[in-house]
Amino acid sequence: MxxxxxxxxxxxxxxxxxxxxxxxxxxxxxxxxxxYGLEGLDDRAARAPTVSGVGVPSLWSRASIGRLVTADSQTLESAVQTTIAMNGATVPVWLVLRVPPTGPAAVLAIGDGATDGNSGPLSYRAGDSLAYPGLVTFTTLPSVAIRPGAPRLMVDSGPRGLLVGGAARRVVLAWSLQSARVFGASGVTTRVRWRLSPRARLEALAPFASWESPRLLIVGGALIWAAHGYLGSEYFPGSTRIGTLGSLEAGLLGAVDAVTGTTTIYLLPDAGLITRGWADISQGVVRPTSETPAELARMTPYPTRLFEAQSSLLESSPWRTGTLVGRPTVPPGEPAPPTVVWEGGTGFALATGYERGDDRRVRALLVGRVTASGRRLDLLQLSESGSLPGPSGSQAIWDRFPSYEQMLDSIVRRGAQFERGPYRILPLGDTSLAYQPWYAFDAEGRVKMPYVAVAQGTRVGAGRSFGAAWDNLRGAGAPLPPGFAPSTPLEEARRWMNRADSAIRAGDWEGFGRAYGALRQALGATRDTP
Structure with a gap:
């Protein structure tokens, strides 16, 4: 077939x-x-560049998040870009799972696209629409929760799992699980649980697919691990080989409830022939597309592994699109990972660029989106005026800015480290913007994002925030895109004073305590406290 x-x-x-x-x-x-699923690729020339406020920049990276949340012997198990619903609005965040040496695993919702008045992170509490400076816990996971770092099996008297039963049953369990721990269990309520990581559950249910690292999402108020399932083949007639692959499909979507462990696999509407064939013979393991929860489908981004294969394919000689952004020329190496872009709503797009010419400018942009009608892949051929300086060219310009030298000197004098973040591309309609955040790491484990540089066409800018950098690029007094207005420490303090005053008037002492703590952090009186 x-x-x-x-x-x-x-x-x-x-x-x-x-x-x-x-x-x-x-x-x-x-x-x-x-x-490689490129039947719907839209390859066209970009229209005349125009200023647009579409898209919100991701200011944090997984590396900076890791250093931010792993102080005091904490372990980072997951950090993904997603959205949460707060007071009727959709907010882009990094949803982070970290595990302390003792106690329950904590879920943090760290705001993306904005910082507090001191260039530090903002985070959210479940049920509270305010963004707090520093790190606050959004929610916690029970000890029986499904998570990437969970042990291979657990034997306890928890509410979930299989009763170990009598001697005969224990022998069978010990042999099948290859563990003698069930023999040491005592009590009639003792249970055993295994496959406690979301990826292990998906691999056990659908071993014919290759599963990516699951993403933690909040779907309908529940914590859900979601992952795409891929089916690839080494052999496909006439296709270009990407590594060991001759074809790749991303036609499955797995969902694992983090609390109950319920695991479901859905067939995606863009599934290819190979995936549909496996779904037909799975005898109900793969659920039909019509059963996919609408909110889960909207929150799941374009399949990362498929996008990376497609973007690499477009480098090959028949396509001649250019060289992927960040790929070293000597010796050949891996390109920069795609930029994850929030364009409003609950979904995310993936974007990357292609460098062409001796000046290594970005002259083509590939954007993958998930729409109501399925996946959409756009390849924009940028005009010369709309092209971007690549990573090496941008950094050579940005590093010569007087503001960069001043910021570097200021941070180093305080004994902190000043490190550049990833080069990223933000689609803005039919044009694009290149930007790069810088991070400051101090000896006490605090992380700030005090500097951002941007480039668009032949214009560049930099500042203490994305809004300030955009203002610098467009010229003093230019209007900022929606949501990019900078916030000063004084404005932050005034906001939290009003919040504390309102809490006192309402008799909400818990709310007053949170607001007072946030006020002290906004004024720099205390260090960030989980």
């Missing part, structure tokens, strides 16, 4: 992408489209 489908696709028009007039290359492009 797959071969017949390939022949059928070969007979169809190749679409809008123009590569080369050589017939063999045209055939390769047709087969590549089928093998």
């Amino acid at each position: 797959l071969f017949i489908g390939s022949i059928f696709a070969w007979m169809m028009p190749a679409g809008t992408t123009e590569t080369t007039e050589h017939p063999a290359a045209e055939d390769r492009v047709v087969f590549d489209r089928l093998a």
Whole structure:
């Protein structure tokens, strides 16, 4: 069936992408489209660049989040970009799971796209619409929760699991689980639980698929681990090989309830022939597309592994799009990871760029989105005026800014480290913006984001916040995109004083305590406290 489908696709028009007039290359492009899900690729020239406020920059990185939350022997188990619903609004956050040496695992919701008045992180509490300076716990997980760092199996008297029973049953369990721990269990209520990591549960339920690292999401008020399932093949007629792959499909979506462990796998509407074939013979293990919860589908981003394969494919000779942003030329190495972009709503897009020319400017932009009708992949050919300086060119310019030298000197004098974050691309309609945050790490484990640099076309800018950098790029007095207005420590303090006053008038002493603590942090009176 797959071969017949390939022949059928070969007979169809190749679409809008123009590569080369050589017939063999045209055939390769047709087969590549089928093998890597590029049938709907929209390759077009970008329209005239215009200023747009669409998109919110991600200011934190997984590396900076890791250093931020792992003080005091904490362990970082997961950190992903997602959204949470706060007081009727959708807020982009890093949803973080960290585990202390003792006690329950904590879930943190660290605001992305904004910082407090002192360039530090903002975080949220469940049921509270305010963003607090520093780190506060959003919620906690029970000891029986499913999480990436959970032990291989647990034997206890918890509410979930299989009763160990009598001697015969214990022998069977010990042999099947390859563990003697069940023999040492005592009490008639003792239970055993295994496959306590979300990925292990998905791999056990659908071993025919390759599962990515699950993402922690809040879906309908519940904590859900979500992951795409991939099916690849080394052999596909006429396609370009990406590493060991000749084709790749991302047609499965797995969901694991973090509290109950309930595991469900859904067939995605963009599933290919191989995935649909496995779904047919799974006898109900893979649920039909119609059963996928709408909120889960909206919150799940474009499949990362598929996007990386597709973006690498477009570097190959039949396509000749350019060199992926950040890929070293000598010796060959891996490119920079794609930028995760929040464009409003609950979903996220993936974006990357392609460098062309001796000046290594970004002259093409690839953006992957998930829409109500399925996945959408856009390849924008940027005009010369809309092209961006690549990572090396941008850094050579940004590092010469007087404001950069001043910030570096100020941070080093305080005994902190000043390190650059990842180079990122923010799509803005039919144009784009390159930006890079810098982080300050002090000896007490505090992390701040005191400096951001931006570039668009031939213009560059920098400042203490993204809004200030944008203002610097556009010229003094230019209006900022929505939501980018900077906040000063005095404004932060005034906001928390009003909050504390309102709490006293309402007799809400717990709310007053939180507001008072936030006020002290805004004024720099205390260090960040989990």
